Amino acid sequence: MTDARPSSRTDKEEQRSASPDFLVLVIDLNPFAWLKNSPSQDGAAAFEAIKTTLTTTMVFLNAHTSMNHGNGLAVYGATNGTAELLYTTATYTEAAKIQKETDVNVCLPFEQVDDAVFIGVRRMLETSCAKDRNANNTVGIVRALSLALCHINRMAETLQLGEHHGLASSTLDTNGPMRRNDGSNPGSDTFRFRIQILSVTPDASTQYVPMMNCIFCAQKMGIPIDVCHLFGEDPVFLRQASHLTGGHYYNLKSLDGLLQVLMTVYLPSRSIRPLLMFPAEDDVDYRAACFCHRRVIDIGYICSSRQRYNDEKVLSLLK
Known part of the structure; x- marks a missing residue:
């Protein structure tokens, strides 16, 4: 009879290498930028484009959570000058506690993610459209990026105190993953963080220094920043952020190809990215x-x- 121990050992090694990812998604919801790039600058067409983009993004988020049972998720919305947390799986937040009490039997809460994001986006757009149109020059992406980094850092501190799932200890290594080690099955419960930005707003030179501070912070924590620019000219600062942190940048030519780009370029986890071929970035503007x-x-x-x-x-x- 053939000994099954080698195959069992291989299965354990594969399980350890498949570390769960924690994705922090930042969605640019600046209504003035969407309106500017809509046909004939029609408001109804702009909101329809936002709705279609959100529907496509939900497919991407559901695919991310289904790739690994341990994958985590946080979604931020960024409008003109402000940013807000729409959804997170982090258990220390009040929103996550409410969602957990809704249905404890839900393993992959697709409906909860969809409802939380759509309701939050509607609220942010209503508030943003009520503001003065002159406020469209302010950028909320930097604020959302700062909140995303703080969110990740707080998760690290929470795990280090042993408050997350009652585990004993955790560390955040230089490659970006957060380790939750209770002594059993080490390596299989490692969080590998990454930030994904869907941007539509052009660069604002006033945000250069805050953006560089976020880039340096992400570099120090080992967190890649992926950027998918939906339309318009390439944003100089966001492209720098993607390149300097080891992320991937893609300028989308048409919203019709958004789902394909999200599923092929941004869905693969950090553990298998070194094995894949991604679009080259040879002409990064470092001005x-x-x-x-x-x-x-x-x-x-x-x-x-x-x-x-x-x-x-x-x-x-x-x-």
């Missing part, structure tokens, strides 16, 4: 923004005289 005039520039000069700091011909460049 910075000047301090005094908040413009993206090619060449900048630093003036030693404070009296000329506001001179239009003198640009202060952040290196």
Whole structure:
């Protein structure tokens, strides 16, 4: 009789290598950007495009949660100047506790995710559209990215205190995964974090320094930032964020291909990404923004005289 121990050992090794992912999705809901890129700038067409995009995104999120029973998820919405948490599977949040009490027998809460995201998006759009149209220059992506990093960091601290699932200890290694180790089956319950951004808003040079702070934080925590730009010109800062953190950037040519891009480029977990071929990024724009005039520039000069700091011909460049 053939000994089954080698195959059993192989199964355990495969299980350990298939670490669950925790995906933090940031959806750009700036209504003015959607309206600007809609046919004839029609409001009804813009909201229909948002609805179609959300429906496609829900398919992607459901596929993510079904890939691994241990996969986690958090969804943030970003409008003009603000950001809000729409859904999360983190158990320390009040929203997760309410969802858990709804139906404890639900293993993969697809309906809960859909309801929470659609209701939250409707609320954010109603609030955002009520604001002044001049507020469309402010960007909520940076705020949402900061909240996403804080959300991940709080999960790490919660697990380190042994409050998540009653486990004893956890660590966050330099490659990004959060380890929840209670001594049994080590390695099979490792969270590998990543952030996914669906953007539509152009760059704002005033957000350069906050964006760079988020990039440095993500680099230190080992968290890749994936960016899928739905329409318009390439955002310089978000493309830098994706490239510098080891994420993947894709500029979508048409919303009709969104589902295919999400399922082929962004669905694979971090554990198998090194084995896949992704679109090359050879022409990343690394230009910075000047301090005094908040413009993206090619060449900048630093003036030693404070009296000329506001001179239009003198640009202060952040290196």
